[in-house]
Amino acid sequence: MSETKKLRPASAVVAAGRPEVTPDGELNPSISLNSTFHAPNQIGSGYGRFGNQTWSALEEAISALEGGRTLAFSSGMAAISAVFNVLPHGAVITASKNGYSGTMTLLRKLTESGRVDVRYVDVSNTAEVLEALPGTVLLWLESPTNPALEVADLPTLIAAAKQLNCGVGVDNTFATALNQQPLDMGADISMNSVTKFIAGHSDVVMGSLSISDPALFTRIEDQRKLGGAIAGPFETWLALRGLRTLAIRLRQSQESALELATRLSKHPKVSKVRYPGLPTDPHHQTAKKFMTGFGAVLSFEITGTAADADKVCSASTLISQATSLGGVETLWERRHRWSAESPSIPENLIRLSVGIEDVEDLWADIESALGYY
Ligand SMILES: Cc1ncc(COP(=O)(O)O)c(C=O)c1O
Structure with missing residues (x-):
């Protein structure tokens, strides 16, 4: 050791x-x-x-x-x-x-x-x-x-x-x-x-x-x-x-997370993106002081309702609608579908755990799923 x-x-x-x-x-x-x-x-x-x-x-x-x-x-x-x-x-x-x-x-x-x-x-x-x-x-x-x-x-x-x-x-x-x-x-x-x-x-x-x-x-x-x-x-x-592969997985996932967060923040159906790696994120300056990377999980709110967010999460073909995070597979879900989620979390918030797939395939899947409401 x-x-x-x-x-x-x-x-x-x-x-x-x-x-x-x-x-x-x-x-x-x-x-x-x-x-x-x-x-x-x-x-x-x-x-x-x-x-x-x-x-x-x-x-x-x-x-x-x-x-x-x-x-x-x-x-x-x-x-x-x-x-x-x-x-x-x-x-x-x-x-x-x-x-x-x-x-x-x-x-x-x-x-x-x-x-x-x-x-x-x-x-x-x-x-x-x-x-x-x-x-x-x-x-x-x-x-x-x-x-x-x-x-x-x-x-x-x-x-x-x-x-x-x-x-x-x-x-x-x-x-x-x-x-x-x-x-x-x-x-x-x-x-x-x-x-x-x-x-x-x-x-x-x-x-x-x-x-x-x-x-x-x-x-x-x-x-x-x-x-x-x-x-x-x-x-x-x-x-x-x-x-054994944490460093290389995380590097890829984080790079894709930043790219997806950036694209999501410009999408007309997305009202808010939460990712400390985004320079515009309210937590970015604090995170930069001591974090060397910003992780591979982000959350975003859509312009639609909770039901719309459920539709979006059900519409993906590459991204699985599943709970948990941190795996090689990209997962997303509307967090409030679980009754235990805190009332302070918006009903239409989708959490996205970014895996190691090609970022263009992930974006194509997200864009197409956002078209379902
Ligand atoms: C931040 C955080 N802490 C703790 C836990 C609990 O871990 P486990 O599910 O391995 O018991 C989770 C599970 O999602 C988590 O996201």
């Missing part, structure tokens, strides 16, 4: 998490199908819920990008839940109000049961977040947010939170560690839904937490052991295989 940490991200995704070099040794880590391991002297993980070599390989590879030490989980939500589970009873969390609907629902349920108290903020409004911070135990920042594509001024907010002794976790799913590195900015935790860009092929559900502080790492590792939300070895192996 120490060697791969020196590498640039495009090399680290390929080189990190490989087995030791031995004659006839494996180039790739194997899928460790073991629930138990020889444990003659209480050395090692011992049991499949505590660790295995396939997890270690993926965790090491993600750490080579994010920094810290990484724990793999059975889903992004399992990773987020593990963080909330180690908080004291009644802890106050400050969190993005327009974040991923699953996180929003979980926070609401934890609040209803009295487990935690949440102050919801517009993460792109730095003054609002700073005002909410005193008395907060955890600042949970999703940035860019799903699906509003708002960007938090991470360096400023993380520094302010640390001054107040407040823990900081960043949901790094949309950006990935190739575009922003929360731990380097001082955050305690960088979380990924590995399901998305890291695994990258829409065939795995997994999550990860990269953690800077060893004591916090141990607390959350214990939480994983006891909560039992562990990843399967096969999924872990697939995620690592996907990670």
